[in-house]
Amino acid sequence: MRLQASSISLQASQMGRREVVSTAAAATLASILTVPNLADAEIPGIAGQSPKTILITGASSGIGFDAVSRFVSLGHTVHVPCRNLEKSNSIKDRLFSMSELPGTCVTGVCDLSDLNSIQQYANSLKSSNVKLDAVCLNAGLAPGISNKIARRTKQGFEETVGVNHFGHFKLMGLLKQESLLTQNSRVTITASGVHDPDSPGGQQGSKATLGDLSGLESQGRDCEMIDGGAYDPDKAYKDSKLCNVFFARELQKRNPNLMVNSFTPGLIVSTGLFRDQNPLFTKVFDVLATNVFKVGESVTWGGGxxxxxxxxxxxxxxxxxxxxxxxSSKFGDSAYGSAFSVDAVSKEVTEGEKKQQRLWELSEKLIQIS
Ligand SMILES: NC(=O)c1ccc[n+]([C@@H]2O[C@H](COP(=O)([O-])OP(=O)(O)OC[C@H]3O[C@@H](n4cnc5c(N)ncnc54)[C@H](OP(=O)(O)O)[C@@H]3O)[C@@H](O)[C@H]2O)c1
Known part of the structure; x- marks a missing residue:
């Protein structure tokens, strides 16, 4: 039996009303052509595996918590580092107070907005001789779209790209450097459809682009936006997800033995992601997206x-x-592999191999702690 992840709070989405309307027709058509609801079926190919050791960031809420509940229910050992120990402990408490589960949860502290915290976390894994079969780089934040001033991480990165991209880049680098992976570890990076300006979500508001990387090239950690533009919180989130897709591809290229994939869980208004948006709009939008236009996904779909x-x-x-x-949530767990499958990335990604490589080089340089 798998636990249901708790819905933390109703949050706003950056997907605008126009998007809801434009995607509603497609969703309605899909629901007419629907396959039977198989929500109780199992995710293909994950039952009955030998116990694995998994690390996941962003497990304290949303799709990360749902995924952890699945991993632990399947008997795996899951490392769940969070910004602080209370959050990490609360994952364990919530899971094991609900039911007896065959797996194990290992708590820890890894604040992705602080390179020193990430280093300390990697050190702690090293001293415990951990070998990770799977790594899920899932944590993420989205700033309020009316924010005028960029918040900064401990070492000065714009916070959205700093946490969503640079924090994970640093963590992954240390996992490799300290030999904390197995020969064939799997790495999964939670990106988003908004990395693509031609996608339904990516078309709304500011569009993702890293431009010619001139902000990062000339100002390094001090830049507000990677492309050198003025701070734009909506774009910063979309850019961070574009970085996730570039990072996943370059990581794979440099490490053919690993299996690296990224994905979009779709629009899930009821996670904690948009906690910094207007709460009233969030509530209205959640009802519209989920119940009226049925373009939103459930938390369990994203976790699955x-x-x-x-x-x-x-x-x-x-x-x-x-x-x-x-x-696609309505198709249920057995639809992964059919309704949820390999998808197209943005034009900037497919045409951006040099940019992808340069982003890696700059990231490598900028995450060094002096
Ligand atoms: N929801 C959607 O519509 C949607 C769509 C596409 C992609 N995604 C992606 O899905 C992923 C998970 O998001 P979600 O929707 O499940 O939202 P969520 O409920 O807000 O989960 C985000 C997680 O990231 C963690 N996090 C944030 N900043 C952190 C930091 N500095 N250090 C360590 N952990 C940090 C949060 O921890 P705290 O509890 O400490 O805040 C939380 O556990 C994100 O990468 C997001 O970009 C979501």
Whole structure:
């Protein structure tokens, strides 16, 4: 039996009303052509595996918590580092107070907005001789879209890109450097459809682009936006997700033995992601997206998608990007692999191999702690 992740709070989405309307027709058509609801079926290819050791960031809420509940229910050992120990402990408490589970939860502290915290966390894994079969780089934040001033991480990065990209880049680098991975570890990176300006979500508001990387090239950690533009919180989130896709592909290229994939869970208004948006708009938008236009996904769909890519024996793709059409939650767990499968990345990604490589080089330089 798998636990249901708790819905933390109703939060706003950056997906605008126009997007809801434009995607509603497609969702309605899809619901007419629907397959039977298989929500109680199992995710293909993840049951009956030998116990694995998994690390996941962003497990304290949303799709990360749902994925952890699945991992632990399947008997795996899951490392759940959070910004502080209370948050990490609370994951364990919530899971094991609900039911007896065959797996194990290992708590820890890894604040992705602080390079020193990430280093200390990697040191702690090293001293425990951990070998990770799977790593899920899932944590993420989205700043309030009316924010005028960029918040900064401990070492001065713009916070959104600092946490969502640079924090994970640092963590992954240390996992490799300290030999904390197995020969064939799987790495799953939670990106988003908004990395693509031609996607339904990516078309709304500011568009993702890293431009010519001139902000990062000339100002390093001090830049407000990677492309050198003025701070734009909506774009900063979308840019950070574009960085996730570039990072996943370059990580795969440099480490052919690993299996690296990124994915979009779709629009899930009820996670904690948009806690910094206007609460009234969030509530209205949640009802519209989820109940009226049915373009939103459930938290369990997003968590299941993460678990599927991280563990399923059916996944054969290296360096892929996965996603589904809006409103695919209704297909249920057995639809991973059919309704949720390899998807197209943005034009900037497909045409940006040099940019991808340069982003890696700059990231490598900027995450060094002096
Ligand atoms: N929800 C959507 O519509 C949607 C769509 C596409 C992609 N995504 C992606 O899905 C991933 C998970 O998001 P979610 O929707 O499940 O939202 P969520 O409930 O807010 O989860 C985000 C997680 O990231 C953690 N986090 C934030 N800043 C951190 C930091 N400095 N150090 C360590 N952990 C930190 C949060 O921890 P705290 O509890 O400490 O805040 C939380 O556990 C994100 O990467 C997001 O970009 C979401």
């Amino acid at each position: 998608a993460l678990a599927y890519i991280a563990l399923s024996d059916d996944i054969k793709t290296f360096g892929g990007y996965y996603g589904s059409k809006p409103g």
